[in-house]
Amino acid sequence: MPDVPPVQHAVDGLFVVCNGNYLAGNGSLSYYTPSDNSVENNVFERANGMKLGDTAQSMSIDGETGWICVNGSNVVYAIDVNTYKVKGHVTDIASPRNALVVGDHKMYVTALYDNRIAIVDPATYSVTGHIEVPGMDAATGSTEQMVKVGDYVYVNCWSYQKEILKIDTRNDKVVDRIEVGIQPQSIAYDRNNNALWVLCDGGGYATNPIGYEAPSISRINLGTFKVESTIGLAQYSSVSHLRYYNGNLYWLENGVQRMSTNAAEAPAEAFIPTESYSLYALDINPANGDIYVGDAIDWQQAGAVTRYNSSGEKINSFSTGIIPAGFCWKFGK
Incomplete structure (x- = not known):
């Protein structure tokens, strides 16, 4: 086995979760440091002597622990965010999508093709229970991203669904649900307006059993848990990765779109246009508004991330693993 260079310990920066190719087992984790424009690829394998697995999906951080x-591979890894070393793993969840620590001894994990959300004890890495989702069967069940506001967690039900769930973390029950557009792909919390913004992809194809319509963005008032407004997007457009920053919404749609939360209609042109057909990830640096866009390129070679300033001007690009699909920020104490 060839010598593998030692991984450099992390400083404040950005984790990039790379899918890898489906069934190839080549998912990976990269780490980028904006202050010196340095990137380290494949840090999980280099730190642990084993591959991350098949289709790495997402990462979240709680304290000094990162949850991937x-x-x-049907696994959720816990790693030390400073050394990338594995601390433990959860294995009793099929197709885990996102993990969110909601209390001192409790984490929720969403899943694809399941009508339940797993409840995990982060200290023991064990599944301690499930949150049943009403009206959803296991074959087409889908829970995706989570946002915690106070005692409640809000969840978008994406694949073959059209609902947002409201879960009370004190009793782990779905206490309300609201219908939005077809296939709510991503959600973003707007603290200034106590609102949850929802990006719906419209179903993606004409024969989708749940329906097919133009994509849309809806605003949910979290005080009333009612849809306050909906803005239609272009028919047949591919949309994903809704983000909120400083009074604006950002998402991928023929480049990067930006829209004020006070807007009455969608923007007429992209904020950051592109000729790429393979943009696959988006995030905003909450410290300075820099925009990061992941490009899968041809879905086979190493991907790339391009960084723009808040005015949409390119700063730099860097290479990643195959199919950069998600970002996770690490900040100092």
């Missing part, structure tokens, strides 16, 4: 959902 590896969808195709």
Whole structure:
């Protein structure tokens, strides 16, 4: 086995979760430091002597622990965010999508093709129970991203669904649900307006059993848990990765779109246009508004991330693993 260079310990920066190719087991984790424009690829394997797995999906951080959902390998890894070393793992969840620590001894994990959300004890890495989702069967069940506001967690039900769930973390029950557009792909919390913004992809194809319509963005008032407004997007457009920053919404749609939360209609042109057909990840640096866009390129070679300033001007690009699909920020104490 060839010598593997030692991994450099992390400083404040950005984790990039790379899917890898489905069934190839080549998902990976990269780490980028904006202050010196340095990137380290494959840090999980280099730190642990084993591959991350099949279809790495997402990452979240709680304290000094990073939680990485590896969808195709049916595992959630806990790593030390400073050394990338594995601290433990959860294995009793099929197709985990996102993990969110909601209390001192409790974490929720969403899943694809399941009508339940797993409840995990982060200290023991064990599944202690499930949150049943009403009206959803296991074959087409889908829970995706989570946002915690106070005692409640809000969840978008994406694949073959059209609902947002409201879960009370004190009793782990779905206490309300609201219908939005077809296939709510991503959600973003707007603290200034106590609102949850929802990006719906419209179903993606004409024969989708749940329906097919133009994509849309809806605003939910979290005080009333009612849809306050909906803005239609272009028919047949591919949309994903809704983000909120400083009074604006950002998402992928023929480049990067930006829209004020006070807007009455969708923007007429992209904020950051592109000729790429393979943009696959988006995030905003909450410290300075820099925009990060992941590009899968041809879905086979190493991907790339391009960084723009808040005015949409390119700063730099860097290479990652195959199919950069998600970002997770690490900040100092």
